[in-house]
Amino acid sequence: MLSAQNAEVVRATLPVVGAAIGDITPIFYRRMFAAHPELERDLFNRGNQAQGDQQRALAGAIAAYASLLVSDNVAEPGDLLSRIANKHASLGILADQYDIVHKHLFEAIVEVLGDAVTPEVAAAWDEVYWDMAKALVTMETQLYLDSGVDPGQVWQQLTIRKRVQESPDTVSFALALPDDSPLPPARPGQYVSVAVRLPDGARQIRQYSLTRAPQRAYWGITVKAIPEMSNPDGGIIPEGEVSNFLHRNMFEGDELTVSRAFGDLLLDDTTAPLLFISAGIGCTPIIGMLHYLTRTESDRLVTVLHADRAPSRHAHRRELSELVERLPGARVHHWYEDLGVRPASDTTRAGRIDLTDVDVAPDSQVYLCGPLPFMEAVRAALIEREVPERNVHYEVFGPDKWLPQ
Structure with missing residues (x-):
């Protein structure tokens, strides 16, 4: 939790920072990708970056977390963080990557807010960031431990045993380990990440819910091919890179790089309706x-x-x-x-x-x-x-x- 002094500063500056966060996050990503192009190429979803979805999601996360820290009579931010931590674990995120984000995010904050970022304001929002980052690292470390892997080592090679056309634009894949040994445990409601190497050399990752996840036999995922679309402004949203790659190129006997199962949308295991x-x-x-x-x-x-x-x-x-x-x-x-x-x-x-x-x-x-x-x-x-x-x-x-x- 924030110190009392920093909580007051965050509470007072939240409207200003919150109003500017939509301007801050695009600059942050631009700075970070300029310094670390491998992150845009091999980790972040290029489609979401192009559409601005990732920027809006980050803005929402930071604003929501800061609001929870300084508000009275609200729930702990664990639920909000759990969804992020599971996504990060499915991508193999490591603790030292939070240092990279911190550097470029705070440079972007200073660029947008200028002199309004006094030493007191900078210290307060720095504490917000590291409070959130440390909580996420703790959760992600536990998720890796629960999955039986070292931090970040979530990837495994699975073989496509069956491919079925479920509808005109959706295909399901049955995935198994090459030797058909038991798959790692997965819970109903969880998802896996699938990483593919695209023709331009980029390694792009997407998440797909498990339609079948027994602890043995095979996992099932279903992929909808995302077509090229027009946006409300008249521009063109490119077709889904990974979904169409899987539709056009992956068949029985091919191998896919797939993560362990993660996700906090877990089936309630009581007798409730x-x-x-x-x-x-x-x-x-x-x-x-x-x-x-x-x-x-x-x-x-x-x-x-x-x-x-x-x-x-x-x-x-x-x-x-x-x-x-x-x-x-x-x-x-x-x-x-x-x-x-x-x-x-x-x-x-x-x-x-x-x-x-x-x-x-x-x-x-x-x-x-x-x-x-x-x-x-x-x-x-x-x-x-x-x-x-x-x-x-x-x-x-x-x-x-x-x-x-």
Whole structure:
């Protein structure tokens, strides 16, 4: 925690720093990548950098953490840090890399705020940074220990045993160790990082939820090919580098560099009712949790709600229905923007997810996964239904924009 003196300085300067953080972070990344181009080439997501998503995520993390440190009657920042620490561990981040970030971040702060960064202000925000960094290093060290690896040594070579076209733009891969020995433990809801060497020599890393994660046999991941798109300003967002590389180049017998399993979206292991709500490729962690529930012959009350563009675009559609059928206390509802010639029914409807007619038990543990606007809308609807915020868990694909907890 911050010293009393520095807490007062941070509290007083938080509005100014918070307002400028969006200007600070692009300068920070530009400085850091100029000094360490290998970080942009081989560690950071180039697509998120180009779109500004990574900058906004860092800004949100710093502002949120500083606010928690100086606010009264708020929860400890452990939940916020846990998501970051798991992501870092899946990338193999090391403690000394925080020194690099510190140097270039504070140079950027001085460049933007100028004379407003007095020695007192610099000392206070320095303490914020190192408080956050030390907490993250502690968490990451424990995650490496729990995974049975030395810090940063998370990578392993896995062989693609099976490739399945799940929908026009999604492919699933079954991954195993080359000698088919047991895979490291993984928990339902976790993800792995996949690192690929692209044609220009860059090593790019992306995270994919585990759709199957028994402690033996194989892991399953599903990859959606991200197409080139137009943004609201009329510019072009390039196609996903890694997703399209995997679609076009990786087949049975090929090897992939894959991390150990990480992630804090872990399935609640009580007897409480479960409510799974997903959209699009957000179904993947839900599929992983349903596999676990069927494997353990769970009799919990499970409600699955999924939204997609059309039945033909719904990855794992048949698998989802089969898993629900195998659980005595489970039911599933679908919403599709385009039903085609399929008639609507009690369980398959046109349009977007609507919780109005869905029976939501007040003690349900809720798991959300999908685009951020989708999750924000569903979360608001759940709160209106008096579902406690602490019971709503979520997973974000890409940089976390800090959906309120």
